Amino acid sequence: LCSLLSVPLDVKLLLTVRYFLQRLSLKGKVKWRSNATDLTELKCPIKWNVQRRCGYRNSLIILDSLLTTFFFLTISFFLSPFTIALHRLILSTFSRMNTNSSDEFFQATNHAEQTFRxxxxxxxxxxxxxxxxxxxxxxxxxxxxxxxxxxxxxxxxxxxxxxxxxxxxxxxxxxxxxxxxxxxxxxxxxxxxxxxxxxxxxxxxxxxxxxxxxxxxxxxxxxxxxxxxxxxxxxxxxxxxxxxxxxxxxxxxxxxxxxxxxxxxxxxxxxxxxxxxxxxxxxxxxxxxxxxxxxxxxxxxxxxxxxxxxxxxxxxxxxxxxxxxxxxxxxxxxxxxxxxxxxxxxxxxxxxxxxxxxxxxxxxxxxxKPRKSTVGALYAVGGMDATKGSTTIEKYDLRTNTWVQVGVMNGRRLQFGVAVIDNKLYVVGGRDGLKTSNMVECYNPISKVWSTMPPMSTHRHGLGIAVLEGPMYAVGGHDGWSYLNTVERWDPQARQWNYVASMSTPRSTMGVTALNGKLFAVGGRDGSSCLRSMECFDPHTNKWSMCAPMAKRRGGVGVATYNNFLYAVGGHDAPASNHCSRLSDCVERYDPKTDTWTTVSSLSVPRDAVGVCLLGDRLYAVGGYDGQSYLNTVESYDAQNNEWTEEVPLNIGRAGACVVVVKLP
Incomplete structure (x- = not known):
């Protein structure tokens, strides 16, 4: 057999099997160890109850013969050819390494160039x-x-x-x-x-x-x-x-x-x-x-x-x-x-x-549907971010579908208002973290130059800003001591602020917008709770009147108008003293003809202090706060299909950012 197999390992394996069987018939425990120097020691304790009877010993002899035959056939037909081939490959490789160690390879660097030449x-x-x-x-x-x-x-x-x-x-x-x-x-x-x-x-x-x-x-x-x-x-x-x-x-x-x-x-x-x-x-x-x-x-x-x-x-x-x-x-x-x-x-x-x-x-x-270039660009100004107050201004271009930083405010402002007059941004009021401001600044997006304007008569943060038939209105807010119901109007020709009729209810963090020749103040907080109520101002009679209330209380609500409807988006409905506010993804639509509110498709996520603005034929909800982080996500509302669609995000998360549209020449 050794001569036939020609491989020492095969012989050792066969002899080991036979030795193993002999040990089984003699002892209750078996210790098997290969004499091959390239194998590790293997000890296999097996408990046997050996009955030293002749019949049993004869059975072991028969089993010995059968297993010997089985291993012989297996090793001869399967293990031996593979082992021989492996040995020959290793020997051949070492032989070539020893005899051809001085061989070299040459790579011509310009061979292809010379050939094509x-x-x-x-x-x-x-x-x-x-x-x-x-x-x-x-x-x-x-x-x-x-x-x-x-x-x-x-x-x-x-x-x-x-x-x-x-x-x-x-x-x-x-x-x-x-x-x-x-x-x-x-x-x-x-x-x-x-x-x-x-x-x-x-x-x-x-x-x-x-x-x-x-x-x-x-x-x-x-x-x-x-x-x-x-x-x-x-x-x-x-x-x-x-x-x-x-x-x-x-x-x-x-x-x-x-x-x-x-x-x-x-x-x-x-x-x-x-x-x-x-x-x-x-x-x-x-x-x-x-x-x-x-x-x-x-x-x-x-x-x-x-x-x-x-x-x-x-x-x-x-x-x-x-x-x-x-x-x-x-x-x-x-x-x-x-x-x-x-x-x-x-x-x-x-x-x-x-x-x-x-x-x-x-x-x-x-x-x-307006073409993209005719609707202007969306500007997101300031807001609360991870640094506790962003001063940057980002612009969204519908044609390129990108947000780009285009400017920086002169200082930190929170809870301020922004309006657009003659394609310029007016930044009004707010607070710097310590005190409430009455300051007004104007930003020219073409020259990127800031200029100081006459201040408001009252210091305000959390105010609402809107333009109605030319003049700009600063509505409600908080002066650092109390919630306000007073309203000031900026006359761009006279370049001065004048008081107009006060609201019936003090409001801060409400939404303010213009629709059908009237000014609407939506929701907000009065110091004790968030509000469902809405009132509108007629500049021709200088009077405020109450409108139908919303279905939900909302502070930090975003508002915008489209196709003669007013939309109230997101916000929170918890009491003013509760900072763990319940946030809203609810969106309601107001029809001034019927003085009724209707609930429409909800936002994809709750957004408090969300910026809302109309760009083209869609409402854009920009940033906000979801209870854990300041959001950089943006979604737009298609009124025809009553659905919100995710848009390209801001560069940084912002809550309370003022969002407006500027139509540049």
Whole structure:
């Protein structure tokens, strides 16, 4: 057996098994130990009750024979071949390590370069060339191997069972000859000349030949050449070639520079289908919808004879309800529009939107949705954060969908108010952590300069601020000693503050907003509890009157108006002395026509001291406090679908931030 197996380990294993069986028949405990020097000692105590009877001993002999046969077969057919192979592999490896220890490997650093240089020499002398590319009147020799190594197009052609794989001459239809010659030269040298006059033909040929590296560098070159005079052409070309990155960059450039683009010949020469693509975009950077309408009319008048027939179709992409009423009246009497039934239908829809403002919720459509650039930018000012009071100002741009820090307040303020007059931010009152302020500052978001304004007559924090028909109102709050019901009005012409009628109830941390020519003060705290009540101020009678109360008590409530409704969002409903307030995710909507409140879809999370503002056709709930942390999350409300959607978050968490919209020129 030892001779057959040829492996010492196998023999030792077999002998050990036999020895093990013999020990079983003699002792009650077995200690097994391999004599192999490469194995660890193994002791296996097994209790046996040995009956020293002949019949039992005969059974052990039979068992010994059976197990010996079993292990022999197993080791012979399974263990031995593997062990022999393993031994031979180890011996072979050590043998080579001992005999070839002086072997070396050499790696040529410029081998590929020298090889391709030699191939280029063959090409120049037309040696060993095995294919002739024909483009127009030009015949370009090449080597199939080189072309296949660089171009997926040629690789598929020469390695597949197609006719061209065996042809010596291949016609390249629709390829510019000079562009093809440049790309063949690139295949051998890796060098390519990019010129403004030939870049488009070069890119078109590279797209056909599937030269990804060349496509990328050509697209990058064209991106650098973008200008209002050529961006439309590059955009169309990228679309035709399937260059998605170039198409997106050219499209975004066109949207951003639309006012300059429409002054160029390319715009006037656009086909109707391309005009539709432009007019249907939400991302056009214009100050108002009228600018887009005037651009369309300029395009129509350039070739009025052929383009007037498309006016009804194209006018559907203009958001006519957002045009000034006077312009709509002028268009109704314009023969170009009055003779077209589709135009008349669209004009009537827009006129109804203006004539029946109380029915606007019923008239909502894609044509009533403002474009992103026309709604302005959302500003979040200050608020409580992890540092116990942020001084930063963040701006949200709907077109880029990003929050960016744009300024810093002159000092720490908490529970202040902000209003927008003439596209400037007025920061009013508040407290710095020690004392309550009556200070007013004005921030110009264009120049990013702060200026000091005349102070209020009363020191206030937790006040509400709103603009109504020109003047700005500072409502209620706390003066550091007591809750206030007094109201001051800022006259921008006279540049002074004057008292108006006081509220019926002292209020702090309430929501204040303007709707239908009146000022509304919603909820808040009066020193003993949070309030459900709401009252409104009529500036023409200088009187406050009570309105229907909300379903829930709310302090730290955010308010905003949309489509002639007032929305009360979030807040807390605990007593003023209880700092572990019960926070609310509830949202209620007030209809001034019926003087009733309705509960609508709740916020995704409870938000106390939440900033709420209308941007475009959505209400934005910004930041707040959830009982554990200051939130940087933002969500927006779609009134048509009655649902909240998560938006891009603030850069830092803020509670009590003042959120307003500024429309910059």
């Amino acid at each position: 030699k191939m280029e020499t063959y090409l120049q002398h037309k040696q060993l060339c095995d294919v002739l590319l024909i483009a127009g009147d030009h015949k370009i020799p090449a080597h199939r191997l080189v072309l296949s190594a660089v171009s997926d197009y040629f690789a598929a052609m020469f390695t597949s069972d197609v006719r061209e794989a065996k042809q010596e001459e291949i016609k390249m239809e629709g390829v510019d000859p000079e562009a093809l010659r440049s790309l063949v030269h690139f295949a051998y040298t890796g060098v390519l000349e990019l010129k403004e006059e030939t870049i488009e033909s070069l890119l078109a040929a590279a797209c056909l030949l599937q030269l990804s590296q060349v496509i990328q560098v050509c697209c990058n070159f064209l991106m650098k050449q973008l200008h209002p005079s050529n961006c439309l052409g590059i955009r169309s070309f990228a679309d035709a070639q399937g260059c998605v990155d170039l198409l997106n960059v050219a499209h975004n450039y066109t949207m951003e520079h639309f006012l300059e683009v429409i002054q160029n010949q390319e715009f006037l020469l656009l086909p109707t289908a391309e005009i539709v693509k432009l007019l249907s975009s939400d991302d056009i950077n214009v100050p108002d919808e009228e600018t887009i309408f005037q651009a369309l009319m300029m395009w129509v008048r350039y070739d009025v004879q052929h383009r007037q027939q498309d006016l009804g179709v194209l006018l559907a992409y203009i958001r006519l309800p957002l045009l000034p009423p006077q312009l709509l009246a002028d268009l109704e009497n314009n023969k170009m529009f009055s003779d077209d039934l589709e135009c008349q239908k669209l004009l009537m829809e827009a006129m109804k939107y203006h004539l029946l403002p109380e029915r606007r919720p019923m008239f909502q459509s894609p044509r009533t």
